[in-house]
Amino acid sequence: MTAKLFTPYKLNDSITLNNKILMAPLTRCMADDDLVPTAAMAEYYARRAEAGLIISEAVIIRPDGQGYPNTPGLFTPAQIDGWRKVNDAVHAKGGKIFAQLWHTGRVAHSHFFGGEIIAPSAVAIEGTVPRMRELAYETPKAVSVEEIAQLVKDYSQAAANAIDAGFDGVEIHGANAYLIDQFLHHDSNRRSDEYGQTPENMARFPLAVVDAICERIGNERTALRVSPGAYVNMKGDSRDRQVFDYFLKQLELRDLAYLHIGIFDDALEFDYLDGTASSYTRAHYNKTLVGVGSYSAESGAAAIENNQFDLLAIGRPFIANPDYVERVRDNQPLVAYSDEMLASLV
Ligand SMILES: Cc1cc2nc3c(=O)[nH]c(=O)nc-3n(C[C@H](O)[C@H](O)[C@H](O)COP(=O)(O)O)c2cc1C
Numbered sequence: 001m002t003a004k005l006f007t008p009y010k011l012n013d014s015i016t017l018n019n020k021i022l023m024a025p026l027t028r029c030m031a032d033d034d035l036v037p038t039a040a041m042a043e044y045y046a047r048r049a050e051a052g053l054i055i056s057e058a059v060i061i062r063p064d065g066q067g068y069p070n071t072p073g074l075f076t077p078a079q080i081d082g083w084r085k086v087n088d089a090v091h092a093k094g095g096k097i098f099a100q101l102w103h104t105g106r107v108a109h110s111h112f113f114g115g116e117i118i119a120p121s122a123v124a125i126e127g128t129v130p131r132m133r134e135l136a137y138e139t140p141k142a143v144s145v146e147e148i149a150q151l152v153k154d155y156s157q158a159a160a161n162a163i164d165a166g167f168d169g170v171e172i173h174g175a176n177a178y179l180i181d182q183f184l185h186h187d188s189n190r191r192s193d194e195y196g197q198t199p200e201n202m203a204r205f206p207l208a209v210v211d212a213i214c215e216r217i218g219n220e221r222t223a224l225r226v227s228p229g230a231y232v233n234m235k236g237d238s239r240d241r242q243v244f245d246y247f248l249k250q251l252e253l254r255d256l257a258y259l260h261i262g263i264f265d266d267a268l269e270f271d272y273l274d275g276t277a278s279s280y281t282r283a284h285y286n287k288t289l290v291g292v293g294s295y296s297a298e299s300g301a302a303a304i305e306n307n308q309f310d311l312l313a314i315g316r317p318f319i320a321n322p323d324y325v326e327r328v329r330d331n332q333p334l335v336a337y338s339d340e341m342l343a344s345l346v
Contacts, residue, residue, distance in 0.1 A: 002297045002328055004304060009052065009311060011257045011288060012220040015168065017052035017096065017311070020304065021325055022260075024292050024315035025055040025100040025171070025225075029131065030345050031072035035060070037082035041072075042089040044345045048318060049095025050325040055171050055260070055313070056086075058102035058178075061158035063113040065103035065179070069131060074099060074158045080165045087166035098169045098223060098257075099162040101155060101213075105179030106140040106188065107233055118143040120183050120205075121190040125233050148195065148205055151179075156212040159222070169221035172209060175262025176225075177233035180206045184247060185230050186237040199246035207250055219255050227262040229270040229277045238272040248284040258288040260313060266293030278308050297328040322346065 010016045028044075031037055048054055059074045060066050066073075073079045083099070090097045106119035109129050119140035129135040143151070159170045174180040182188035183205045189196050195204050214222045228244040230236040251259060263277045273280035278291045291300065291309030300312035316337035318324050327334055 002301045005297060005301050005312065006329060009288075012255070014218075014220045015096070015257060018094075019050075019052040019325065020311045021052050021297070021328070022290060022311055022313040023048050023051040023054040023318045023324075024313040025057055025173070026315055026319060027057045027068060027071060028342070028345060029068055029070045031070045031082075033070070034076070034078055035066075035071065035073035036076075036078045037072050037086050039085065040345050041082075042086040044322075045086050045097065046089035046093050046095070047322040048324070049090045049093035050323070051095065051318070052311070053168075054090060054095060054097040056083075056097060056099045056167070058100045058173050059083075059158075059162075060102050060104075062103070062154050064108055064115055064118060065105075066112040067104035067107040067109055067129065067178075069112070071102075074101070074161045074165065075154075080161050083162070083165035083167065091166070096168045098171045099158075099165070099167040100171045100173050100225070101158050101162070102173040103151070103155075103179040105182045106137070107178055108140075109135050110138060111135050116141050118147065119179070120188055120195065123188055123190060125177075142191065145193065145195075148208075152205070152208045152212050155209045156216045159213040159217050163217050163221070169223060169257055170213065170217065171223040171225055171260060172213060173262075174206055174209075174224050175227040175260075177227070177230065180209060181227055181234070181262075184226075184243050185234055185240050186243075187230065187235040199243045202243045203247040203250060206247065210251070210254060210256070214254060214256075220257055223257040223260060224251065225260040225262045226281070227277065228280055229263065229268065229273055231263060231268065236270060236272060241272045244273075244280075245284060248281065252285055252287060256287070258290050258311065259285055260290040261292055261309070263293040266291060266295065268293075278303070282308055
């Protein structure tokens with residue numbers, strides 16, 4: 001049943017993956033206090049190099065993108081050097097790795113960088129920063145048109161830095177209610193200018209980031225993660241459907257390396273999507289699609305067989321099993337994931 005996962009997959013003329021199992025991006029909060037990846041992180045990723053593609057934990061593109069402690073960056077020379085060591089270690093084991101480029105928007109906290117929080121609109125999320133319960137979320141400032149242009153430049157620079165650091169490509173984090181996703185949903189985007197209200201306007205900034213990065217490093221090394229279904233830090237709105245209908249059509253024209261769905265459980269049905277995140281996305285996007293969300297190797301292989309998506313990303317089981325790929329291939333039992341495992345980098 002899972003044998004199909006172990007055949008190579010050609011993303012494009014530049015990149016062929018050894019197998020169809022991707023390591024999903026997993027934030028671990030283990031960078032040093034300058035947000036530089038450590039030697040332990042290099043070992044952690046190298047242990048997982050058998051994945052067809054590792055997608056790095058989300059990496060912040062600039063200081064005001066930070067929403068959690070010790071998340072790595074890709075905007076200082078030391079951070080670029082730190083990632084180069086990670087990438088060298090992964091490549092030495094025959095693996096491939098993309099950097100996930102991140103700005104948390106209104107999920108940022110000034111505690112980490114001492115400045116203003118930016119977002120499409122001045123609408124705060126409720127609650128407190130995970131792992132730091134004393135920090136309540138703050139009301140962001142609605143980002144100006146000039147600041148949006150600067151953000152596009154900063155994403156593009158981070159992509160260039162990723163290539164400089166030896167990553168094989170980048171996955172733009174457009175999912176899970178962070179900055180790019182905040183533009184795509186009505187709950188967080190209340191703008192009345194050319195970045196709000198209509199599908200074309202709401203997709204304008206996300207597409208500008210995609211296009212700037214494609215131009216800078218090549219579309220064959222550029223991927224994107226999206227969450228058409230709002231499920232975390234965001235309320236769904238039936239009007240979001242038209243935004244994603246438009247956005248996905250535009251993305252299909254771009255010839256990205258792949259499109260990746262951002263969801264924790266792909267069994268979840270969304271009224272306004274008429275189904276699951278993957279069934280909706282597949283119906284509106286005909287190129288390489290990565291599925292994720294509480295799949296086992298068996299259920300993921302069955303989903304690929306049924307043409308729900310082309311590649312399978314695995315998250316939590318990869319934390320519990322550094323040798324996940326080998327275990328699945330050899331039919332060995334898996335260690336069950338538990339949240340306590342997040343305390344150390346094994
Ligand atoms: C500890 C943890 C950290 C995560 N960090 C990220 C992240 O940095 N970027 C991202 O897009 N998704 C992140 N996710 C979501 C995963 O990529 C994945 O979508 C989710 O865990 C569902 O897949 P799974 O059921 O195979 O774990 C994280 C999930 C967990 C459990």
